[in-house]
Amino acid sequence: MNLKPPLTELNIATANGGFYDGFTRTVAVTGKVIIGLLILWAVLFPDNAGSLLNSLNSAILTMFGSWYIYSSAFFVILCIALALIPASGRLRLGEPGDRPEFDNFSWFSMMFGAGIGVGMLTYATGEPMSHFKNNPDVIRGFVAGTSEETVRSAYEWSFLHWGLTPWACYALTGLSLAYFSYRRGLPLTIRSGLTSLFGARLSGPLGHVVDIVAVVATVLGVAQTLGYGVEQFIAGIARVSGSEWLMNDAGTASTLGIILSLVIIVGASTLSALSGVGKGIKWLSNINTVLSIFVLLFFLVFGSTLFSIAALFTGIADYLAALPSTLFTVWHTDGTETGDALAAWQGGWTIFYWAWWIAFAPFVGLFLARISRGRTIREYILGAMIIPAVVCFVWFALVGGTAIQLELSGQAQGAILGTGLSDQLYAVLAVMLSPGLATLMSLVIVVLLLTYLVTSVDSAVLIINTINAAGDEGPKARPHIVFWGSALALVVGALLIVGGLSAIQTAMIVGALPFSFVMVLMGLSLIKAIFMDNLRKRADIPRTVGTIETAEP
Template sequence: MEPPVPYKTSSVAARVFWPSAIVILGFVLYAAIGQETAADHVQTVQDEIVGNLSWLYMALVSLFVIFVLWVGIGRFGDIRLGRDNEKPEFSTLSWLAMLFAAGMGIGLVFWGVAEPLNFYDAPMPGTGESEAARSETAMVRTFLHWGIHPWAIYVVVGLAVAYSVHRKGRPVSIRYALEPLFGDRVKGIWGDIIDSIAIIGTLFGVATSLGLGVMQVASGMNYLGWVDDPESKTLLVILIACITAVATLSVVSGIGKGIKWLSNINMGLAAAIMLFVIIAGPTLFIANGLVQDTGLYLQEVARLSFDTGASQGDEGTTWVNGWTVFYWGWWISWAPFVGVFIARISRGRTVREFVCGVLLVPTLLTFVWFAVFGGSALKQQMDGKEDYTDGGVNTNNALFELLDTLPGGTFVAGVAILLIVLFFVTSSDSGSYVVDMLASGGDPNPPIWSRVFWALAEGAVAIALLLASGSGGTASLDTLKTAAIVIAFPFSLVMVGMCIATLKSFREERAAYLKAKQEREHERIIDRAVAAMEESIDVNGNGDTGDGGAGGTDAEGATATLTKKDKG
C-alpha cells in the first residue's frame, strides 16, 4: 500500500505544481518580451557553467557509466523491480519501442546525418588530416555522444525511481528515490525542491529537443518547396503550436493508448527509412563501417570518456565544451523525464534486465542508425559525389540532402518529415505525462486538465527558447543548446544522491536476502538432523523389547533436547 503523500492537498501537489509553473511561465514571459536580452543572459550563465565546470560533467557522466555497469553485472542484478516473480507489464518489443522513442528518437533523426558530417568538416583539434582519420574520428565521437553514456544517465534515474515505486510501493516521484538517504525529510521542503528541479529540467530538456525538431521540419518543408523561409520565427511558432496540439491529444489518451501506439508507429517508420537507405545507399560500406567503427569505439571509449580537450589547449576545450559537454548536459536535462518514464513502464523486470535492456539494446540500434545515415553521407563526401561541407554543414538540411541523392528520395523525405513530427509528438506527450505525475504527487493517472496544462507549457517553453535566439538558424540552435547545459547542472547533483541511495537500498535488500537464506538453510539442517535422530531412535526403540516404554520416553526427550539446543 502506498504511503500518504503529505504535500498533496488536491488533484495536484500544490507545493510542487505552483512553484514549477510560476518559474516556467516567468521564463516564457521574460524570453518573449526580452528576446535578445534574454539570449545574452542565458549565454552568460552558460559560459560560467561550461567554463568552470565542464570537467565535472565529464567526470560525473563517466562515473555514472561505471556505476550502472557494476550494478547490472554484479550481485544486485537479480533484484526484481516489483513483487517477487511478477511478470513485466509490457512486452519486450513495446517496452523497447517506448523507451527508445522517448529517449532520443527525435535527436537521432536530427543528428543522424549532420553530426558525423560536422565532425568530418570541423574535427576536434589533434585529429589527423587524412580523410580516413577524419571519417573514423567523426563516427567514433558520434558513437561516444549517443552510446552507453546517455543511456547510463537514464539508468541512474530510472533504476532509482523504479525500485522505489515498484519494489517499495512509493508514489511516482523523484523525491522517493532519495528516501534511503533523507528518510521522511523527502516529504518536506527538500523533496519539493527536488521534484520542482526535475519538472523544470524536463520541460527545458524536452523543449530543447522540440525546438531542434521543428527547425528540421521547417528545413524539410523548404527543401521540398512547401515554404520559402525555413528560419521564419512565425513558421516555427505555428509548427510548434500545431504539433503541441497533437501531443496534447495523445497525452490525454494515456500511456496505454496514444503514447504506446505512436511509439510503435515511430519504430516502424524509422526502420522503414533506415532499410531504404541501406538498400539504396552504399550497403557494403555501411556494413564494414558499422563493424569497424564499433571496434574503434570499444577501444577508445575509456580514453574519450575523460577527454576534456586540455591537451589541445583552448581550442580543444572549446570543442569539447561545444559538443561533448553539451550532450552530457542535454542528456542530464532529459534524465528526469526519460528516467521516470522508463521506470513507469518497467514494472516486473529485474535489475539486470533493466540495465541490459536500457543500456545495451538502444545503444546497438543507435550505432546502426548512425552507421547507415552518417556513414552514407561520409561515403558520398569522400568519393566526391556530394559536397555537404561547402560553406559549412547545413545541420537542419543534412538529412534531406542525403535522401535527395537516393532514388525515390523526395517521397522518403516526406515520410521523414512525418517521422520527425511523430517523434516530436511522442517526446512531448511522454514528457508531459511524466511532468504531470511529478506535479500530481506521484499519481500514475494524473488529472486530464493538468496533462493539458503541461503539454501546452512544453510548447510555450520551446517557443520562448526560439524567440530568445536572435535571428534564428544557428542562433536558435545555440540558445537551445545553452538552455540544456544550464538546467542540467542542479539535477546532476541530485543524480549523485540517487546513485548513493540506490546502492544503499540494494545492499540492504541483499543483506536481508542472505539473512533469510541463511535462516532457511539453518532450519533445513535442523529438520534433517531431527528427522535422522528420530529415525535412529525409532529403530533402536523397535529393537529394544525389554524397556520399550522407557526407551520411547528417552527418545522423545533426546529429540526435544536436540531441537531446542539447535534452534536456540
C-alpha cells in the same frame, strides 16, 4: 548493525479538492511560475535574456565542465556494475511474482521513441558529417579534416556521444525510481529515489525542491529536443512542399514556420497525452518503430552499404577501446591554440551532450520506470542501455556513412556539407534519388519525425504531471495537460525566435546542472538500498512492501 525493514511510506501532501486536486501544490505552482517567468523574460527582454544566458553558459562550462564529465562516467560504470553483479542483477523491480506489463517490442518502442528518436534523426547525418570536418584528432593534427582517414575518428566521437552514456543517464534514473516505487511501494516521483539517504524528510520541503528541479530540467531538456525537431520538421516541409516562406535566407526556420509547426506538434501531443500511456503513446511508439525500420532498410539497400558497415564495426571497436580514456578526458583552456580549441570543442559537443542527457533523464527515467515494472535489474539495464546504443550506432553508420561516402566520392559536391544541420538528411536524399523519389522519402522522414516529436512531448507532459502529483499515475485534470503542452511550445517558440537553437541549448545546460547533483545522489542512494537489502536477505528481514505487509502482525 540494527537492521530494520526499509521505508515504505512517504507521505507527500496533495491538495484535496479545487483546481490542484491531487497535486502537490508547492511543486506544481512553483514549476509553472519558473517556466512562466522564463517565457516572459525571453519574450519581453530578449537582449538581456540572451546576454545573461551566454554568461551563465560560459561560467558553467568553466566551473562545472569537469563535473559533467566525471558524473556521467559514474553513471555508466554504476549501471554496468549493477547489471553484472549477481546480487543486484537478479533483483526484480517489483514483488517476486510481478511480470512485465508490456511485451518487449512495445517496451522498446516506447523507450526508444521517448528517449532519443528526435535527436537521432537530426544528428545521424549531422554529427558524423561535422566530426568528418573537425574533431579532436583533427585539432591535434593526427588526421586531416574531410579526408578518408578522418572517418574512423568521426565515428569514435559520434558513438561516444550517442552510445552508453545517454542511456546510462536514463537507465540509472529509471532504475532508482522503479526500485523504490515497485519494491518499496513509494510514490513514483523523483524524490523517492533519495529515500535511502534522507528518509521521511523527503515528504516535506527538501523533497519539494528535488521534484521542482526535476520538472524544470525536464521542460528544458524536452525543449532542446523539440527545438531541433521543429527545425528539421520545418526544413522537411519546405523541401516537400516547396514553401520558401517556411525558411529564412540564413537557412533557419522562419517565425511563422516555427509557430505553425509548434501548433501542429503540440496539438497532436496534447491529444495523445489525454489518452494515456497505454493508448496514444503506445500506438504512436509502435508506428515510429515500424517507420524507423523502413528508413533503416532503405539506407541499407540503397545507401553506401559496404562503407557504412565498415564504419559501424570499426567505429564500435574504436569507441570501446577508447572508452576508458574518453569517459574521463577533460580539456581545459591553457592559452595555446590547440588546448583552447580542444576545450571549445568539448564544451560545444561532449559537455553539451552530457547536460542534454541529464536534463532529459527525469523525463525518460520516470517514463522508463513507468513501463518497466516486473523486469530484473539486469534485464532492465541491458534493454534500456545496451540495445538502444547499438540501434543508435546502426543509424549513424547507415545514414551518416552514406552522407560521408557521397562527399568523399565527389557525388555530393558539397551539397551535404554545405547545408545546415536540420536539412542535411534531406540533402542526402536529394543527392541519392531522383527529385520525385527524394520528395517521397523526405515525406516519410517528416512523418517519422512528427511521430517522434509527438511521442516525446506527450510522454513529457504525462511525466511532469506525475511528478507534480506526488507520483500519482492516474488521469489528471485536462487543464494541467493542456498547460504543460502549451508551456513547452511557448518555451521552444520564444527561445527559437529570440536566439535560435543556441538559446535553447544554453538554457538547457543551465537547467541541467542542479539535477546532475540529484542524479549522483540517486546513484549513491540506490547503491545503499541494494546493499542493505542484501543484508536484510541474509537476516531474513522483509525487503519489499508486499512481504513487509504480510509479515506485520
